[in-house]
Amino acid sequence: xxxxxxxxxxxxxxxxxxxxxxxxxxxxxxxxxxxxxxxxxxxxxxxxxxxxxxxxxxxxxxxxxxxxxxxxxxxxxxxxxxxxxxxxxxxxxxxxxxxxxxxxxxxxxxxxxxxxxxxxxxxxxxxxxxxxxxxxxxxxxxxxxxxxxxxxxxxxxxxxxxxxxxxxxxxxxxxxxxxxxxxxxxxxxxxxxxxxxxxxxxxxxxxxxxxxxxxxxxxxxxxxxxxxxxxxxxxxxxxxxxxxxxxxxxxxxxxxxxxxxxxxxxxxxxxxxxxxxxxxxxxxxxxxxxxxxxxxxxxxxxxxxxxxxxxxxxxxxxxxxxxxxxxxxxxxxxxxxxxxxxxxxxxxxxxxxxxxxxxxxxxxxxxx
Amino acid sequence: xxxxxxxxxxxxxxxxxxxxxxxxxxxxxxxxxxxxxxxxxxxxxxxxxxxxxxxxxxxxxxxxxxxxxxxxxxxxxxxxxxxxxxx
Numbered sequence: 001x002x003x004x005x006x007x008x009x010x011x012x013x014x015x016x017x018x019x020x021x022x023x024x025x026x027x028x029x030x031x032x033x034x035x036x037x038x039x040x041x042x043x044x045x046x047x048x049x050x051x052x053x054x055x056x057x058x059x060x061x062x063x064x065x066x067x068x069x070x071x072x073x074x075x076x077x078x079x080x081x082x083x084x085x086x087x088x089x090x091x092x093x094x095x096x097x098x099x100x101x102x103x104x105x106x107x108x109x110x111x112x113x114x115x116x117x118x119x120x121x122x123x124x125x126x127x128x129x130x131x132x133x134x135x136x137x138x139x140x141x142x143x144x145x146x147x148x149x150x151x152x153x154x155x156x157x158x159x160x161x162x163x164x165x166x167x168x169x170x171x172x173x174x175x176x177x178x179x180x181x182x183x184x185x186x187x188x189x190x191x192x193x194x195x196x197x198x199x200x201x202x203x204x205x206x207x208x209x210x211x212x213x214x215x216x217x218x219x220x221x222x223x224x225x226x227x228x229x230x231x232x233x234x235x236x237x238x239x240x241x242x243x244x245x246x247x248x249x250x251x252x253x254x255x256x257x258x259x260x261x262x263x264x265x266x267x268x269x270x271x272x273x274x275x276x277x278x279x280x281x282x283x284x285x286x287x288x289x290x291x292x293x294x295x296x297x298x299x300x301x302x303x304x305x306x307x308x309x310x311x312x313x314x315x316x317x318x319x320x321x322x323x324x325x326x327x328x329x330x331x332x333x334x335x336x337x338x339x340x341x342x343x344x345x346x347x348x349x350x351x352x353x354x355x356x357x358x359x360x361x362x363x364x365x366x367x368x
Numbered sequence: 369x370x371x372x373x374x375x376x377x378x379x380x381x382x383x384x385x386x387x388x389x390x391x392x393x394x395x396x397x398x399x400x401x402x403x404x405x406x407x408x409x410x411x412x413x414x415x416x417x418x419x420x421x422x423x424x425x426x427x428x429x430x431x432x433x434x435x436x437x438x439x440x441x442x443x444x445x446x447x448x449x450x451x452x453x454x455x
Contacts, residue, residue, distance in 0.1 A: 001395040003374035003414055003426055012438055019441045036370050063369050089419075091369065117420025119402065142370040145405055146421045153386065194370040197416065197424045227434050248430040250416050256423060258385075259405040349369055 003249070007221030013049065016226040020233055021051040028236050029055045029185050030229060031178070031321050033171055034140075034192035035062035035349025036220050042354040044222045050229065057321035060174050061192065063139045064091045064347035065319060066274040071167040072097040074303045075136045078165065078296060079110035085128060087121035088136035090114040091347045096340070098306070102136075118150035118164075125154070125162035134296045135164045142194040144168050144285055145259035148266035151287065151294045165296035165303075166287050169272055171195050172203050173283035178320060179211040186321065188232040190218040190225065193247040198263075200255030204243045212241040219247040266291055275308065275343060276316030313342030318351050325355040332360055372418040374426055375401070377411050392417060 032038060038058040041047055047056045060066050076097050079086035086102065093102045093114065106112040111131075115121050118135055125133035137147040147164065154162040171192055178184060191204055196217045204215045214235035218228030228246045235242060245251055263285070272284025287295040297303055312330055317323040325331050325344065335341040337353055344350035375392040380403065382388040388403040392415060401415070406422035409415050415422035 001374065002376075003431060007434070012435070015438055015441060015445075019445075022445075034370055089369070119420050138369070140370055142372070142418055142423070145423075146402075146419045149386070149402070149404055149421070156386075192370060194372050194416075194418060194423070197372070223434050227437060246434075248433060249427045250424045256405055258407060259423065262404075347369075 004221060007219070007223040009223065013044075013222050013226055016223065016230060017049040020054065020226065020230050023230070023237055024051050024053050024233055025237060027053040027055070028187045028233055029057060030188045030190060030232055031057045031059045031186045032190040032192075032218070032225075033059040033061045033175060034195070034220075035065075035347070035351075036194070037061065037190060037192065037218065037225060038351050039349055039354045040220055040222060040225060042358045046222055046225050049226070054229065054233065056229075057186070057324075058318070058351040059178065059321050060274060060277060060319040062344070062347050062349045062351075063143070063169055064089075064095060065315065065343040065350045066169055066277065067092070067095065067138050067167045067343075068273045068275050069097055069308055070303050070306045071165065072101070073099075073306070074297075074300070075134075075165055076100065076102055076105045076110075078134050078300050079105045079112050080108065081132070081300070083130070084132045084134060085111045085113060085124055086134050086136060087113045087115045087124060089138065091349070092136055092138060094340075094346050095343055096346065098309075118147045119153075122150045122153060122159070122162060125159055129161060131161060132299075133162050134300075135162070137164050137166045137168065139168055140171055140192065140195050141198045141263075142192075144267065145198060145256070145262050148262045151266050151291050152262055154294055155291060160293075163294050163296040163299045164287065166267070166285065168267070168285035169274065170269070170283050170285065172207060173280050174274065174277070176207060177277070177280050177283075179207065179213065181320070183322065186213065187236055188214040189216070190228045190232065191215050191243075193217060193219045193224070193251060196247070196251045196255065198256050198259050200253050201243050201245060201251065202253060208241050208243050214241050215243045217243070217245045217247050217251050219250065273305065274319070276319045311341065315342035315344040315350075315352070318344050325352040326359065328352070332356060370418070372416045372423060374414050374416055375399075377409055377413050377415055380409075380411060390415070390422065392422070
């Protein structure tokens, strides 16, 4: 496929890895903040191609993983109401709530449907005028405009049986939170290419300057990630801390204007709790007052904030990059994708699930 | 979650900017995709698609940059090798 296969060339990957090794004189720790990149790094063994001085750690890059348990509980409560259809992205169905997950609610008779696009949920609402259709919306800035469009169109059409339970999170405040934490060991970031496709990268410039960290907007294919690492390491070795754009075929500095416009129209920025991490100021999006008729929290009651029960799962430490999945005693034994102890093993983009899928068998020999 | 896939625009329909859609070819699979966030996309363009929405028109010139970068790196390596051979 054009714009994909050419970025998977193993020989070019080896050359980039050699170039990184050549410019690296000291140990550096880089963090990516996107589950898609985490997945590609582990799948293609990109971390194993790099010189030992470069450590890649995986940040809170999975919106499914950081959705608070109280939102999952609310979605289950709504799904179990008679006359209701609960739609969401497939990954959300197996995220454990306090008592069960959405899949278990479905088994108990709730009408829970997986949708590919928020517009599919809207189509369900149009086709079922006698039923309440609720879209459980999660995601980073990449997905927020698509979900906002469902609300915007419902409002324009006067579709009264559609509402959205919105648990959106924003990436830069999470990066700030990681950089500001006393135990921070991140020297540089690979910023999430599709988040930046929507938002641009101006908002990363103050972060790079304040914390003296290079931030390289990076794509998702192996050559993208290796080039992102190369650019970040080159900055570190030269003592620079700027925002660079590796993923320029998709990302422009100001981002996607019509998408940002709909986001400003439909959402307001709120303080949000991240599962496993805690509350972060101005790190989430909720539905704006002008669209409150389409807010499932207005229609079905506000989400009750609840403390997370402590358990064996270390997903909070995995999400903040402090621990690797493979260093968890439960990994691959008491915790598997079939019987997950926590969200980073549930979502296919969680770091634990990626390690489980690709790192339990010997790695294929790297292409020479 | 943030997965986005490149595809080629085959045709476009609709006038309302919010409701315009394209038929997009993903290596043989054709889907209807919203152009609300990629109003500039024309027929034959490659768009990046996320949950049913085109979120960017891919830039053909920028797309080749990583390969140019690789060539530059190869040139540097060659110079270094030549330099060490002379030494």
